[in-house]
Amino acid sequence: MAESDSAYLLVSRVGGETERVCVHQEEVSGHDRARLLEAAVGTKTVHLCRGGAGWEGVALKYGVCENLRKLEITGVSCRDVYAKCINPRVKSGRFMKILPDYEHMEYRDVYTCLLHRYRHILGLWQPDIGPYGGLLNVVVDGLFIIGWMYLPPHDPHVDDPMRFKPLFRIHLMERKSATVECMYGHRGPHNGHVQVVKKDEFSTKCNQTDHHRMSGGRQEEFRTWLREEWGRTLEDIFHEHMQELILMKFIYTSQYDNCLTYRRIYLPPSHPDDLIRPGLFKGTYGSHGLEIVMLSFHGKHARGTKITGDPNIPAGQQTVEIDLRHRIHLPDIESLRDFNELSRIVLEVREQVRQEQQQEGGPEDAEGLGRQSPQPCAEPPAEQAKGPGDGGAEAAAEPPAQSGQGQPFVLPVGVSSRNEDYPRTCRMCFYGTGLIAGHGFTSPERTPGVFVLFDEDRFGFIWLELKSFSLYSRVQAAFRNADAPSPQAFEEMLKNIQSLAS
């Protein structure tokens, strides 16, 4: 196979964090290439799994006895508390079978050894997994506490529902001790471990990683992962850069073997005068596939923060920023097809934004615009838009009805989109900036773009410099224990996940 000899793959660690996959290939056909890439998966040698960081002895002393006494004093029995915390399906045969000792189990045990002990891990979490991030919801389900990992649908179907799979579960197998099981892999639950590191942070560990291995070796694991993650085979993915990105993600993420650290995240708080309801969205990111983005409102700006990320823009970074003071009025549909025309309009607004920034001059405003500054602005959410600007800019407070419902929309010729079936009418558009960077988040830069609001559940972003379009669709899944205790706690969380990413 002379052809195969011209292709090789190198996996290395750069700076202890990043992995680089280099593929040199001359004239290797797509099929050969796919085969070579797959074969190379078996040669990986790098291990990133963290171990030994104080796993021994999970000492969680949350004053269980005191609480119980308080409950007794106030006349609330453990049974009542338990019935309130879980759904009442416990009597069904399903759980009887799983827990043969259920009849002898006391609610008090379930409460103290399971619900109370692990109450700090309930909620929404983002794993620390290099640039990739993720979304985990830990919930009480029957007699279990289950950690569900949520995954975007297959690229490019943004309107499809989220997929989810359990990564771990905790339940009482014996009266007084909760059992943690790792659910990773395809060979059923096995021995795992959960440790609360500190407030708003916990770790999981698998004690039997051999359960993650498949009989067909790394290649079978890769093919299975690919089928789940992308719904396709490597041969189906003709785009070479995409093949490399996919392979890199597999090699990087699979080495953690479900040994992960999670940081708490919150859903954004909403206000009645928000443009649309804030929340999580699935968005198209070209060769990176679909990613999860959190849309939140901050006075005169809206932000899209990556919950999942990629080697260019990691999870935690602010992918788009929308300037709600600067509407963009699209030209008629024929002129809109002309990319140069749209580009002219957007750059005009950008110039206007720059001038306003200079005139107003205050550091607060410069920060508010977020230009070249990865830090979220610190202005209180109560601060309202300053009113209509000059020329094409209008206040965000303008009701949608005034802007005319359902303006025809089409992408300019030359702007690429992962899906052709994007909405053909939009409600309104705003000037915005999108973050672009090289591999490894090198030379990040906020570049001009257009935020297109289609409806309550969908929006788009035209990346002017990339000549590409991202379509975002609302995540409809209901997450439990995910609300921020206060707007300040939410802002703090955003700041934290961003600083960890950079």
Ligand SMILES: [Zn+2]
């Ligand atoms: Zn495991």
